[in-house]
Amino acid sequence: xKSIIQxxxxxxxxxxxxxxxxAVIVFLIGLFANSIMExxxxxxxxFQLVKPIADWEPRNEVWGENFPREFESYTATLDTTxxxxxxxxxxxxxxxxxxxxxxLWAGYAFSRDFNQxxxxxxxxxxxxxxxxxxxxxPGTCWTCKSTDVPRVMNERGVSEFYKDKWDHLGDQxxxxxxxxxCHDNKTMNLRITRPALAEAFQRMGKDIxxxxxxxxxxxxxxxxxxxxxxxxxxxxxxxxxWDKGFRAxxxxxxxxxxxxxxxxxxxxxxxILKAQHPDYEIYKTGVHxxxxxxxxxxxxxxxxxxxxxxxxxxxxxxxxxxxxxxxxCHRESEETLRKNVxxxxxxxxxxxxxxxxxxxxxxxxxxxxxxxGANENEMKPALQLIRQAQWRWDYAAASHGGxxxxxxxxxxxxGAGLEKAQEARIxxxxxxxxxxxxxxxxxxxxxxxxxxxxxxxxDMKKLHEAKIEFIKTIIPEWDKKAQEREGxxxxxxxx
Amino acid sequence: xKSIIQxxxxxxxxxxxxxxxxAVIVFLIGLFANSIMExxxxxxxxFQLVKPIADWEPRNEVWGENFPREFESYTATLDTTxxxxxxxxxxxxxxxxxxxxxxLWAGYAFSRDFNQxxxxxxxxxxxxxxxxxxxxxPGTCWTCKSTDVPRVMNERGVSEFYKDKWDHLGDQxxxxxxxxxCHDNKTMNLRITRPALAEAFQRMGKDIxxxxxxxxxxxxxxxxxxxxxxxxxxxxxxxxxWDKGFRAxxxxxxxxxxxxxxxxxxxxxxxILKAQHPDYEIYKTGVHxxxxxxxxxxxxxxxxxxxxxxxxxxxxxxxxxxxxxxxxCHRESEETLRKNVxxxxxxxxxxxxxxxxxxxxxxxxxxxxxxxGANENEMKPALQLIRQAQWRWDYAAASHGGxxxxxxxxxxxxGAGLEKAQEARIxxxxxxxxxxxxxxxxxxxxxxxxxxxxxxxxDMKKLHEAKIEFIKTIIPEWDKKAQEREGxxxxxxxx
Numbered sequence: 001x002k003s004i005i006q007x008x009x010x011x012x013x014x015x016x017x018x019x020x021x022x023a024v025i026v027f028l029i030g031l032f033a034n035s036i037m038e039x040x041x042x043x044x045x046x047f048q049l050v051k052p053i054a055d056w057e058p059r060n061e062v063w064g065e066n067f068p069r070e071f072e073s074y075t076a077t078l079d080t081t082x083x084x085x086x087x088x089x090x091x092x093x094x095x096x097x098x099x100x101x102x103x104l105w106a107g108y109a110f111s112r113d114f115n116q117x118x119x120x121x122x123x124x125x126x127x128x129x130x131x132x133x134x135x136x137x138p139g140t141c142w143t144c145k146s147t148d149v150p151r152v153m154n155e156r157g158v159s160e161f162y163k164d165k166w167d168h169l170g171d172q173x174x175x176x177x178x179x180x181x182c183h184d185n186k187t188m189n190l191r192i193t194r195p196a197l198a199e200a201f202q203r204m205g206k207d208i209x210x211x212x213x214x215x216x217x218x219x220x221x222x223x224x225x226x227x228x229x230x231x232x233x234x235x236x237x238x239x240x241x242w243d244k245g246f247r248a249x250x251x252x253x254x255x256x257x258x259x260x261x262x263x264x265x266x267x268x269x270x271x272i273l274k275a276q277h278p279d280y281e282i283y284k285t286g287v288h289x290x291x292x293x294x295x296x297x298x299x300x301x302x303x304x305x306x307x308x309x310x311x312x313x314x315x316x317x318x319x320x321x322x323x324x325x326x327x328x329c330h331r332e333s334e335e336t337l338r339k340n341v342x343x344x345x346x347x348x349x350x351x352x353x354x355x356x357x358x359x360x361x362x363x364x365x366x367x368x369x370x371x372x373g374a375n376e377n378e379m380k381p382a383l384q385l386i387r388q389a390q391w392r393w394d395y396a397a398a399s400h401g402g403x404x405x406x407x408x409x410x411x412x413x414x415g416a417g418l419e420k421a422q423e424a425r426i427x428x429x430x431x432x433x434x435x436x437x438x439x440x441x442x443x444x445x446x447x448x449x450x451x452x453x454x455x456x457x458x459d460m461k462k463l464h465e466a467k468i469e470f471i472k473t474i475i476p477e478w479d480k481k482a483q484e485r486e487g488x489x490x491x492x493x494x495x
Numbered sequence: 496x497k498s499i500i501q502x503x504x505x506x507x508x509x510x511x512x513x514x515x516x517x518a519v520i521v522f523l524i525g526l527f528a529n530s531i532m533e534x535x536x537x538x539x540x541x542f543q544l545v546k547p548i549a550d551w552e553p554r555n556e557v558w559g560e561n562f563p564r565e566f567e568s569y570t571a572t573l574d575t576t577x578x579x580x581x582x583x584x585x586x587x588x589x590x591x592x593x594x595x596x597x598x599l600w601a602g603y604a605f606s607r608d609f610n611q612x613x614x615x616x617x618x619x620x621x622x623x624x625x626x627x628x629x630x631x632x633p634g635t636c637w638t639c640k641s642t643d644v645p646r647v648m649n650e651r652g653v654s655e656f657y658k659d660k661w662d663h664l665g666d667q668x669x670x671x672x673x674x675x676x677c678h679d680n681k682t683m684n685l686r687i688t689r690p691a692l693a694e695a696f697q698r699m700g701k702d703i704x705x706x707x708x709x710x711x712x713x714x715x716x717x718x719x720x721x722x723x724x725x726x727x728x729x730x731x732x733x734x735x736x737w738d739k740g741f742r743a744x745x746x747x748x749x750x751x752x753x754x755x756x757x758x759x760x761x762x763x764x765x766x767i768l769k770a771q772h773p774d775y776e777i778y779k780t781g782v783h784x785x786x787x788x789x790x791x792x793x794x795x796x797x798x799x800x801x802x803x804x805x806x807x808x809x810x811x812x813x814x815x816x817x818x819x820x821x822x823x824c825h826r827e828s829e830e831t832l833r834k835n836v837x838x839x840x841x842x843x844x845x846x847x848x849x850x851x852x853x854x855x856x857x858x859x860x861x862x863x864x865x866x867x868g869a870n871e872n873e874m875k876p877a878l879q880l881i882r883q884a885q886w887r888w889d890y891a892a893a894s895h896g897g898x899x900x901x902x903x904x905x906x907x908x909x910g911a912g913l914e915k916a917q918e919a920r921i922x923x924x925x926x927x928x929x930x931x932x933x934x935x936x937x938x939x940x941x942x943x944x945x946x947x948x949x950x951x952x953x954d955m956k957k958l959h960e961a962k963i964e965f966i967k968t969i970i971p972e973w974d975k976k977a978q979e980r981e982g983x984x985x986x987x988x989x990x
């Protein structure tokens with residue numbers, strides 16, 4: 001039999017064909033390898049601004065002309081169709097679902113109105129519309145709502161901004177959370193625009209400028225998705241209570257050390273700490289943070305369109321986008337992963353509901369004790385226990401996604417709250433009996449939001465009417481002034 | 496330039512060398528590929544018994560002569576040097592660490608003596624030595640301790656075995672948990688030798704014979720590492736309470752439906768359910784079970800010795816062997832993985848300790864209520880709450896490794912227990928006040944095991960003396976009889 005070598009030697013044309021085919025194949029392999037390397041190198045892709053963006057430019061659509069894909073996906077935060085397992089749309093009324101919350105927040109604006117947060121695009125609209133802004137609020141309340149905030153802070157100074165009144169700033173703050181909150185207008189690098197986070201780092205002896213890019217992919221979120229309070233009666237200086245650590249107990253120790261009280265519950269007269277949304281803090285105790293996964297990895301996963309890879313700015317629940325978020329690391333089916341999330345959430349909610357119910361009873365029983373002649377000295381230890389229990393409940397309840405981000409830490413904290421709430425109820429039972437009240441007391445019907453709000457003495461009709469008047473008369477003025485101001489700004493570059 | 500083809504044609508010796516080198520390389524690749532395929536096919540490896548093993552052969556060393564590697568690793572369960580994070584050796588005294596347990600178990604043998612379980616090799620030794628076997632126990636107590644159990648059950652019948660007295664069977668049951676508990680003596684296939692598991696499956700409408708090999712790698716463990724009770728006052732028939740499901744609430748519903756009470760706490764007089772060790776049940780609610788990981792995957796990982804791959808029969812905490820267990824799937828460092836386990840355990844233990852302490856207080860406060868004239872009608876609701884709370888505590892506490900296998904489920908159950916324990920304490924506080932007792936009551940000092948045991952009225956000196964006498968007089972008789980019996984059995988085949 002002839003060897004291949006002999007055949008090729010005898011038929012030079014065949015040899016050339018062989019050579020050419022090899023060359024073509026090698027060329028195609030090269031092309032393919034290059035494509036792979038390009039994907040790897042994407043994070044280093046340079047960009048060129050089509051149109052320069054002015055410093056402190058608040059308008060997202062102006063940034064969007066340079067970054068159409070990012071902008072388009074950002075506007076998808078308008079979508080409110082996402083439904084959780086429990087059926088609620090993103091606009092669900094939390095007080096309706098959990099009427100006990102009205103009792104826990106008696107004397108605080110949250111007892112009037114508390115809806116599930118919607119997408120970033122609604123930040124301005126929702127803060128204008130909520131009944132919580134019927135009461136006078138400081139300028140600080142705007143801090144996390146708008147790309148206008150860095151602009152106004154830069155113009156007037158940070159302290160002046162916080163100290164101002166919320167409604168004085170209404171015409172200034174009109175563009176919802178967006179591009180410049182997280183990005184540098186020249187380099188598009190991630191940046192911190194809100195002072196409170198950088199200041200908290202500084203007090204912990206850390207320099208936020210040393211954060212890695214991957215850390216920044218969480219820290220830009222941590223500008224707002226954290227626990228905070230307004231320091232100083234007049235200053236209302238936005239402050240993160242991180243000086244002693246991130247855990248519920250650490251922050252409580254900080255608040256106790258500065259004798260902070262968010263409100264006094266009007267039923268129990270307990271000095272309450274209202275947790276804001278310690279999302280970043282609880283996330284840091286969970287397994288995803290431990291493995292170096294950032295907020296953006298799951299809430300803003302990479303996406304491809306027409307061969308271009310970019311960060312999806314449709315910030316949302318990863319459950320809405322399991323294929324691009326969870327499944328990048330986890331090999332399980334969408335169905336399995338969704339079930340895993342719901343299972344965790346259900347377990348946390350079960351224990352949290354027990355604490356919620358114990359707290360509602362404690363507040364009402366304390367009120368009955370006061371009504372029957374209990375005095376401050378008697379009540380003080382019980383009220384302190386209610387404060388501690390409610391802080392633990394709220395720490396776990398107020399954190400967006402905490403029951404998934406770190407379910408075990410959530411339940412650990414709730415467990416301590418359960419112990420304290422029941423200790424409070426034991427102490428109050430003793431006081432009740434001492435004052436001749438037969439225990440167990442008969443609790444009022446607070447089975448719906450309306451009944452609970454009536455029980456704590458809210459005139460909801462009046463509140464709604466005032467809000468409607470405000471929306472009819474004040475909001476159009478704000479918007480008109482804002483349009484005039486923005487009309488004087490050129491689309492790009494200087495005003 | 497000459498082509499390679501031309502060169503080879505001109506120098507035939509070079510061509511031959513080229514051909515020979517190619518042949519050698521291809522041969523080596525083939526060898527390598529074969530080695531890979533062999534590894535893949537290992538689970539199908541056939542074996543031939545060097546010496547046949549008789550039916551119901553209880554002696555592990557007899558099986559071991561056929562399977563020296565498996566036997567050698569099995570004998571490593573003698574090793575007790577493993578230390579947990581908290582410093583205790585495998586022989587740690589749990590009552591010493593958690594004296595509250597003495598209160599929770601007042602009136603039950605566990606209040607005398609409860610050590611952390613040791614390796615399977617110690618099964619016989621430890622049940623002989625524990626103070627819990629000072630009191631008369633049924634034959635059922637032997638069920639999980641020995642390879643002699645299937646032999647005696649086969650000889651005498653299952654019901655007869657259970658009904659017998661523990662000390663009557665002492666000379667029969669002498670070989671610790673081992674080979675034949677899980678393996679068929681001819682095929683070495685995994686098999687179920689304990690009737691209770693198969694019976695529980697049947698009552699749930701399932702046939703355990705349909706279980707896959709991977710399921711069997713957990714089910715052989717589930718013959719013993721489960722919740723169970725002794726059904727019937729005389730029959731003492733080993734029964735798993737799975738008829739309504741695996742969760743704490745499901746088993747409680749089953750126990751309530753058959754009005755089962757393990758013991759009445761001598762302090763509170765609450766009708767208590769003692770959880771055994773619902774290891775399999777809690778594991779089934781965890782993420783490892785959800786992902787199809789079996790008990791053996793982590794507790795008996797594969798191991799290689801001299802090119803032979805085999806299952807490591809040194810059943811132990813995977814923390815002792817992270818490289819071969821966890822790291823087969825998880826890419827993190829040993830240090831990180833160990834920290835992850837301890838973090839989970841610490842959080843569960845924190846919440847569990849709160850419940851433990853609430854329960855101890857509830858039992859003691861109930862005793863004080865009885866002592867001051869409380870009556871059955873008054874106490875009944877509180878005692879029922881104590882029963883429910885203690886079941887939940889024990890369900891989470893008694894499960895070996897439950898705080899890692901399914902930390903969130905553990906804390907969910909503990910959370911419900913916390914609510915119920917405190918509800919019980921509120922009810923008891925009301926009764927105490929009604930009977931003129933000043934609350935809060937002063938609790939006794941139960942800060943050490945000795946103090947707690949003295950408080951519940953145990954004469955530990957007498958118990959220890961009785962045990963020493965038993966070990967001196969009875970045990971040698973049992974061993975002598977057993978040696979005579981085994982002497983009559985040939986090493987292999989028939990007696």
